[in-house]
Structures are given as structure tokens and as C-alpha cells.
Amino acid sequence: xxxxxxxxxxxxxxxxxxxxxxxxxxxxxxxxxQLAETYARVGLRPGMLERLAGIRERRWWADGVTFVDGAAMxxxxxxxxxxxxxxxxxxxxxxxxxxxxxxPSTAVAVHSALGLPRSAQNFDVTNACLGFVNGMELxxxxxxxxMIDHALIVNGEDSRKVQERxxxxxxxxxxxxxxxxxxxxxxxxGSGAAAMVxxxxxxxxxxxxxxxxxxxxxxxxxxxxxxxxxEMRTDLKGLLxxxxxxxxxxxxxxxxxxxxxxxxxxxxxHQVSKVHTATMVxxxxxDEAKVPLTFPTRGNLGPAAVPFTLAGQQDSLxxxxxxxxxxxxxxxxxxxxxxxx
Numbered sequence: 001x002x003x004x005x006x007x008x009x010x011x012x013x014x015x016x017x018x019x020x021x022x023x024x025x026x027x028x029x030x031x032x033x034q035l036a037e038t039y040a041r042v043g044l045r046p047g048m049l050e051r052l053a054g055i056r057e058r059r060w061w062a063d064g065v066t067f068v069d070g071a072a073m074x075x076x077x078x079x080x081x082x083x084x085x086x087x088x089x090x091x092x093x094x095x096x097x098x099x100x101x102x103x104p105s106t107a108v109a110v111h112s113a114l115g116l117p118r119s120a121q122n123f124d125v126t127n128a129c130l131g132f133v134n135g136m137e138l139x140x141x142x143x144x145x146x147m148i149d150h151a152l153i154v155n156g157e158d159s160r161k162v163q164e165r166x167x168x169x170x171x172x173x174x175x176x177x178x179x180x181x182x183x184x185x186x187x188x189x190g191s192g193a194a195a196m197v198x199x200x201x202x203x204x205x206x207x208x209x210x211x212x213x214x215x216x217x218x219x220x221x222x223x224x225x226x227x228x229x230x231e232m233r234t235d236l237k238g239l240l241x242x243x244x245x246x247x248x249x250x251x252x253x254x255x256x257x258x259x260x261x262x263x264x265x266x267x268x269x270h271q272v273s274k275v276h277t278a279t280m281v282x283x284x285x286x287d288e289a290k291v292p293l294t295f296p297t298r299g300n301l302g303p304a305a306v307p308f309t310l311a312g313q314q315d316s317l318x319x320x321x322x323x324x325x326x327x328x329x330x331x332x333x334x335x336x337x338x339x340x341x
Contacts, residue, residue, distance in 0.1 A: 005214060005215050005216060005250075006212070006213075006214050006254070006257055007137070007141075007212060007213050007214075008211065008212040009140050009144060009209070009210040009211060009212060009213075010144045011143065011144050011200055011201045011202055012139075012140035012143045012144055012198055012199075012200070012201060012209070012210045013198065013199060013200070013201040013204050013207025013208055013209045013210065014196060014197075014198055014207055014208040014209075014210070014339060015082040015083075015084065015150075015197040015198065015199050015204055015206075015207050016078050016081040016082045016196070016197050017078065017194065017195070017196040017307050017310050017311045017314065018074050018077040018078040018081055018194065018195050018196075018311060019074055019077075019192065019193065019194045019195075019304075019307075019308050019311045019312075020070045020071075020073035020074040020077065020156075020192065020193040020194075020195075021059065021192060022059035022060055022061045022062075022065075022070065022190075022191040022192050022193075023059070023061070023062045023065075024059060024060040024061070024062055025057050025059055026057060026058055026059065026060055026163075027056065027057045028047075028049035028050045028055055028056055028057060028058075028187075029050075031049060031163075031167065031187055032046040032047060032048075032049065034167050034171070035167060035170055035171065035180075037171070038170050038171055038175055038180065039180075041175075042175065042176055042177040042180060043177060044177055044180060048184065049184075049187055049188065052273070052274070052275065053188050053273040053274055053275070053295075054273055054274025054275075054277075054295065054296055055188050055273065055274075055295055055296060055299050055300075056296050056297060057296075057297055057298075057299070058159065058188075058189065058190030058191070058297075058298060058299030059190055059191050059192060059298060059299075060158075060159065060160040060191050061158055061160065061191050066100075066156075066158065067096060067098040067156035067157055067158035067191070067193065068100075068106060068109045068110055068113065068156060069113070069156070070156035070157075070158075070191070070192065070193030071094060071096060071106075071110045071154040071155060071156030071193050071195065072110050072113035072114055072154075072156075073193060074154060074155075074156070074193040074194050074195035075092075075110060075113075075114050075152055075154045075195040076114060077195065078152065078154075078195035078196060078197045079114070079152065079197060081197075082150075082197035082199075084150050084197055084199065086114070086115070086116060086117065087117050087119075088149055088150050089116060089117070089120050089150045089151065089152050089197075090119065090120055090121065090142075090147070090148030090149060090150060090151065091120060091121045091122070091139055091142060091148050091150075091151040091152070092107060092110065092111055092114075092116055092120050092121070092122040092151070092152045092153075092154065093107065093122070093123065093124070093125050093135040093138065093139060093151065093152075093153050093154070094106045094107035094110050094122070094123070094124045094125070094154050094155070095124070095125050095126065095127075095131035095132045095134070095135040095153060095154070095155045095303050096124070096126070096131070096154075096155050096156050096157060096302075096303070096304075097126060097128065097129075097131065097157060097302045097303060098156065098157045098158045098302075099124075099126075105122070105123055105124040106124055107122040107123050107124050108122060110122075110154055110156075114152075116152075120152075121148075125138060127303075127329055127331070127333060128225075128302075128303070128329035128330040128331055128333070129270050129300075129302050129303050129305065129327055129328070129329040129330065130270075130303065130327050130328070130329035130333050130334075130335055131155065131302075131303035131329070132153060132155050132194070132196075132303040132304065132306055132307050133213075133303075133306060133325055133327055133335050133337055134335070135153040136153055136196065136198065136210070136337065137213055137335075137337065139151035139153060139198050140198060140210050143198060143199070143200055149199060149200055149203065150197060150198065150199045150200075151197070151198045151199075152195060152196070152197055152198075153195065153196045153198070153307075154193070154194075154195045155193060155194050155195070155302075155303050155304040155307065156192075156193040156304070157189075157190070157191055157192060157193070157301055157302045157303070157304050158191045159186075159189035159190055159191045159299070160191060161229060161230075162186055162189070162227070162228075162229060162230065162231065162232060163186060163187060163189065165230050165231065166183050166186045166187065166231065166232075167187075169183075169231070170183060181236065182233045182234065182235075183231065183232065183233060183234075184234070184236065185225070185232060185234040185236060185300075186227070186231070186232040186234075188272070188273060188295075188299050188300050189232075189299055189300050189301075189302065190298045190299030190300060190301050191301075192298060192301045192304050192308055193304060194301075194304045194307035194308045194311060195307075196307055198210075208323075208339050208340065208341045209339070209340045210337065210338075210339060210340075211322075211338040211339065211340050212257070212258065212337070212338055213335060213336060213337040213338070214250055214253070214254040214257075214258070214335065214336050215250070215333065215334065215335045216246055216247070216249060216250035216253075216333070216334045216335075217246075217331075217332070217333050218242060218243075218245075218246040218331075218332040218333070218334070219331060219332065219333075221238070221239075221242045221243075221246075221331070221332040222330075222331050222332070224238045224239040224242060224330065224332070225239050225330035226330075227330075239330070239332075240275070240276060240279065242332055243328040243332055243334065244279055244280065244283055244328075246328070246332055246334045247280070247283075247284075247326075247328055247334040248283060248284070250334050250335075250336065251284055251336075254336065258336075258338065260324055260336065260338070261284070261285055261286065263322060264286075264290065264322045264323065264324045264338075265290065265317070265321040265322050265323065265341075266290050266291075266292065266313055266317065266321065266322075266323045266324070267286050267287075267290050267291045267323075267324050267326060268292065268306055268309050268310045268313070268323060268324065268325050268326065269291055269306075269309075269326045269327075270305050270306055270326065270327040270328060270329075271293065271294050271295035271298070271299075271300055271301065271305040271306075271308075271309060272295065272300050272305075273295060273300070274295075277291065277293065277295070280326070292309055292312065292313055293309075294308060294309045294312060303329075306325050306326075306327055310323070310325065317341045318341070319341065320340075320341065321341040322338065322339070322340060322341070323338070323339040323341055324336055324337070324338050324339075325337040325338075325339065
């Protein structure tokens with residue numbers, strides 16, 4: 001291993017991970033119906049979202065509910081379930097890709113909504129779909145150093161605005177099949193929120209200890225997926241191929257330090273699509289039965305996907321289980337983080 005790409009945590013545990021589900025179910029059939037004329041005009045078959053991506057539905061927040069509200073709801077649940085006094089939370093990191101303003105940070109709105117103390121630092125960490133895992137690593141480093149006792153990581157994502165604008169744009173008369181394919185990934189996104197409370201392992205023996213993490217950067221690929229609040233364009237094959245190649249390099253090098261290929265009880269992979277998951281399972285040689293899925297009914301929740309999927313596994317995990325969080329974020333960046341449950 002070179003540089004500081006590999007890290008072992010000393011004294012940080014997950015106390016709880018919770019979610020807030022958006023309430024409006026939006027089926028892939030409903031999106032296909034809105035694009036039926038476009039598909040017919042450009043020679044594409046409807047049903048690609050479910051047939052190719054494996055996504056039957058995703059969710060949108062109800063009218064008047066924002067991704068900030070979602071992050072705050074998940075954060076409030078996490079604080080309550082952790083049993084931690086909010087006054088002892090020294091750090092809150094928001095990791096949402098979704099944002100309304102360039103400034104101030106989204107973190108300040110969530111901090112305010114939760115009524116966290118003035119002593120709690122708060123800021124945004126954004127790194128595409130890896131933001132939440134990066135937030136965990138940063139919070140753990142601060143806990144391990146003794147700088148803080150507890151941290152709250154939050155994420156809220158809202159896919160509605162960009163999907164509505166994408167559908168409206170793709171209904172235009174000059175749209176080609178290449179336009180549809182380039183913006184296809186936008187329609188796989190979903191809305192939802194997740195939050196996690198971390199604390200000192202020596203103060204919380206009931207927690208789930210962070211073991212170690214490995215990261216790799218392939219930033220020469222930073223133009224393969226570019227998005228904003230109005231549009232996201234993706235080179236689907238290029239992104240998949242480059243992301244898998246970067247992750248395999250990381251995986252092979254991590255083998256000298258971690259036995260991740262066969263020693264894990266659960267692999268929590270970032271939820272993108274059926275093709276992405278199947279490719280990762282095959283290339284990494286891991287047991288697909290140990291890979292829980294949320295993308296069929298929630299779509300790609302961005303950085304909320306890993307904690308959202310992990311939260312759904314809590315009741316089936318037992319003391320001593322080993323869990324590996326795995327993610328690839330546009331840019332490109334790849335990370336794995338092990339948890340001793």
C-alpha cells in the first residue's frame with residue numbers, strides 16, 4: 001500500500017443507522033409511459049429501466065417535503081435510537097449530493113432543524129456517491145483522535161426535480177436515441193435519507209466497531225458522469241468499466257492487509273443497477289447471497305444508498321458478523337470500509 005490509502009480505526013463504533021423513506025412511489029412503468037412517444041420516435045423499446053437496470057420503482061418526497069427535511073427526520077431517529085444526549089454530539093456532517101444553494105451549507109439547515117447544540121461543528125462533505133462513507137471516515141478520525149465523543153452523519157437526496165426536468169427535455173422534438181441513453185442514469189435515481197451516530201468504542205461496548213478502510217482515486221475519469229439540478233449525463237459503459245477496474249486494483253492491493261474476498265458475512269454494495277451489482281459480484285468473486293439489494297424498489301439513492309441498505313440489514317446481523325461497505329463514486333473514487341458487527 002502506498003500513501004495513506006489504507007487506514008485502521010482504533011476506537012470508533014456505529015451506535016445506530018436509521019432511514020427516512022420518501023412517501024411517493026414512482027414506478028418505472030409510469031416514467032416509461034411519459035416517454036413512450038420519444039421511445040417510439042428514436043427506435044428504443046420501453047421497459048429499459050426495469051429490464052436493464054432492474055429498477056421497478058423509486059420514491060419521491062411528498063409535496064412540501066425537502067431532502068433537508070428527510071435528512072433531519074433520519075437524524076432525529078438516529079439520535080433517539082442511539083440513546084446519546086444530543087448535547088454530547090460534537091460533529092454533524094451532511095453528505096448529500098442534493099443541494100438548493102451554493103451557500104450556506106446544507107449542514108446548517110439540518111443542524112438547525114435538529115436543534116443541535118452550538119458546540120456541534122457542522123459542515124458538508126460531498127464526493128458523489130461516496131460522500132457518506134467519507135463522512136464516516138472523517139468522523140471516525142476525529143473520534144479516534146479524542147477531538148469529539150460522538151458524531152452524526154446525515155444524508156438526504158431528492159431525485160424528483162432532475163427527473164421531471166429530464167423527462168420534459170427528452171419529450172422534445174429534437175431528441176435522439178443518444179440523448180436518451182446519455183440521460184438514462186438520471187431516471188434510475190431515487191429519493192430517501194439515512195443517518196448514523198458514531199461514538200467511542202470504549203464508551204459504547206454495544207456498538208459496532210469500525211475496523212479499517214481502503215480508498216483509491218481514478219480522477220482521470222472525472223468527465224464520465226456530470227450532473228447538476230437540471231441534468232445528468234453519463235457514459236454508462238465507460239463509467240462501469242473504469243469504476244470496476246479502479247475497484248479491482250484497490251481490491252487486489254487490499255488483500256495484503258484484509259481478507260475481504262471470503263471472510264465477510266455481508267457485502268453492502270452501493271446500489272446502482274442490476275448490471276452494476278452482477279458485474280461487481282462476478283469480478284470480485286463474492287457470494288451474491290451475501291449482497292442485499294435495495295435498488296429494485298428504491299433506485300439509486302446516491303450516497304444514501306450504502307447506509308440505507310445497511311440499515312435494512314440490522315435485524316439479520318448478529319454479534320461477530322463482518323460487514324463490508326463498498327462504493328464507487330463519480331469522479332472516480334472507490335472505497336471499502338469494514339465493520340465488526
